[in-house]
Amino acid sequence: MSRDARWSALLELLAQHGRLEVEDAATELDVSAATIRRDLDQLAEQQMLTRTRGGAVAHGVSYELPLRYKTARHASEKQRIGRAAADLVAVGEVVGLTGGTTITEVARALAVRADIAADSTAGMGRPPALTVVTNALNIATELVIRPQIKMVVTGGVARPQSYELTGPLASGVLEEITLDIAVLGVNAIDIERGAYVHHEGEARINRLLAERAQRVVVAADSSKVGKRAFARVCSLGQVDVLVTDTGITAESSARFTDAGVTVIAV
Structure with missing residues (x-):
């Protein structure tokens, strides 16, 4: 296992449990205790955790992994x-994208979609094949080099955890704008509570994207279903489609469908 993979795994375990013991982590990752101690020391130097005697604890009460450490989690499902x-976005539409690893995969898929990428006449007196509005710096950086995509970025204060602009x-x-479709990344989605994220500032921006859109899509892997997070984005009544993976249970899928949400499990 590479160092980056170990670090991601350690931070994920820490996010789940709040604290971590060296021996338990070594057993879980099948590496030596010395390797785990060295990893924890290096992560502590980056202020990603707090070292304790025999292990580590998470910073603060609410622990959120920075985006660069989330990329490998459920990677194939997110793709x-x-x-x-x-595929739910039509050529010529204005699409709003939040931040997050899953929505980054949405942006990448849009960039290489044949009917969008093939529009070489965009910008030559013709409207763009697609207009993307986002508050995510990493998504804007990936899409701005695509001449067929008009890239609109909000202002705001950047959060280093997610690269999202808020405020x-x-x-x-x-x-001041309207959207045809908004694709939201969330940390949790629940039948009773709706869609949630960890940070209240991001929740506010995501909520605005949903309010400005004619159609709202939530893109979230099945590990987010039935979970809770700190700040609510919107109620389930504002969501038209949930795109998730086949790990969603038949019961959960049926409940979302009964609530009027189209479920696409891939």
Whole structure:
């Protein structure tokens, strides 16, 4: 297992349990205790955790992994979800994208979709094949080099955990536009509670994207279904489609369907 893979695994275990013992982590990852101690020391130097005697604890009460450490989690599922969600976008539409690893896969799928990528006349007196509005710096960086895609980025204050822009500047832009479709990444989605994320500032921007859109798609792997997070984005009544993976249970899928949400499991 590479160092980056170990670090991602350690941070995920820490996010789940709040604290970690060296011996338990060594057994879980099938590496030596010395390797785990060295990994924890290096992560502590980056202020990703707090070292304790015999292990480590998470920073603060609410622990959120930075985006760069989330990429490998459920990677294949997120790629399939990304392609399926991208297929829901029509050529010529204005699409709003939040941040997050799953929505990054949506953006990548849009960029290489044949009917969008093939439009070489965009920008030559013709409208773009697609207009993307996002508050995510990493998504904007990937799509801005695509001449067939008009890239609109909100202002705001950047969060290093997610590369998302939040605050009044981001809100001000979104309040002045309309979207055909918004694709939201969430940390949790539940039948009774709706869609949630960890950070209240991101929840506000995601909520605005949903309010400005004619159609709202939530793209989330099945590990997010039935879970809770800190800040609510929107109620389930505002969601038209849930794109997830086949790990969703038949019961959960049926409940979403009964609530009026189309479920696409890939």
